[in-house]
Amino acid sequence: GENVEQHPSTLSVQEGDSAVIKCTYSDSASNYFPWYKQELGKRPQLIIDIRSNVGEKKDQRIAVTLNKTAKHFSLHITETQPEDSAVYFCAASRHAGTSYGKLTFGQGTILTVHP
Amino acid sequence: DGGITQSPKYLFRKEGQNVTLSCEQNLNHDAMYWYRQDPGQGLRLIYYSQIVNDFQKGDIAEGYSVSREKKESFPLTVTSAQKNPTAFYLCASSIPWGGLGELFFGEGSRLTVL
Numbered sequence: 001g002e003n004v005e006q007h008p009s010t011l012s013v014q015e016g017d018s019a020v021i022k023c024t025y026s027d028s029a030s031n032y033f034p035w036y037k038q039e040l041g042k043r044p045q046l047i048i049d050i051r052s053n054v055g056e057k058k059d060q061r062i063a064v065t066l067n068k069t070a071k072h073f074s075l076h077i078t079e080t081q082p083e084d085s086a087v088y089f090c091a092a093s094r095h096a097g098t099s100y101g102k103l104t105f106g107q108g109t110i111l112t113v114h115p
Numbered sequence: 116d117g118g119i120t121q122s123p124k125y126l127f128r129k130e131g132q133n134v135t136l137s138c139e140q141n142l143n144h145d146a147m148y149w150y151r152q153d154p155g156q157g158l159r160l161i162y163y164s165q166i167v168n169d170f171q172k173g174d175i176a177e178g179y180s181v182s183r184e185k186k187e188s189f190p191l192t193v194t195s196a197q198k199n200p201t202a203f204y205l206c207a208s209s210i211p212w213g214g215l216g217e218l219f220f221g222e223g224s225r226l227t228v229l
Contacts, residue, residue, distance in 0.1 A: 001174070
């Protein structure tokens, strides 16, 4: 089955700096890659996703890049703010085959933005 | 107000007891999921259901059971066979099935085995 590795497990930055979280996946058939943010004591929420037919997607201060050849994708947060502090999860799933639709999550990254 | 409701929020159980976690959604979603969250291990899929009266094992189904008798409801039973049940449990739903839609999560249930 799919295996998703996420790094780093913790990331500490100063307000205004950029933050990058990286994930690798094992199943070359995976074609959907969402990112979820979980603030302390709250439910995970989708912040951005990318499909395998594009290499990059941006939404204001966040962006995701995908390298299908290397089987890795990354979350980029620019101009970080204290409210960006949270746990971030990457995930991967495929659109066909026996594991159709199953989202496999990475281990999570605890991001702390210091004012 | 649409969403997913999990109950109870906190639950304590003695070893050897079965417990059932409730998950109800009014989003009219076909697919529902149960995930387990442990520190440093991300979210691991326990069971999922694409449609009423059908469900599939996820990656860590041993010691758990589910039912899907109604579209709105997907309860999870943690049985005494689950060797390490203390964890945070998250229910989610999505439309469409296929992993190409956003997962909407409940607020979670924290189970502690005494």
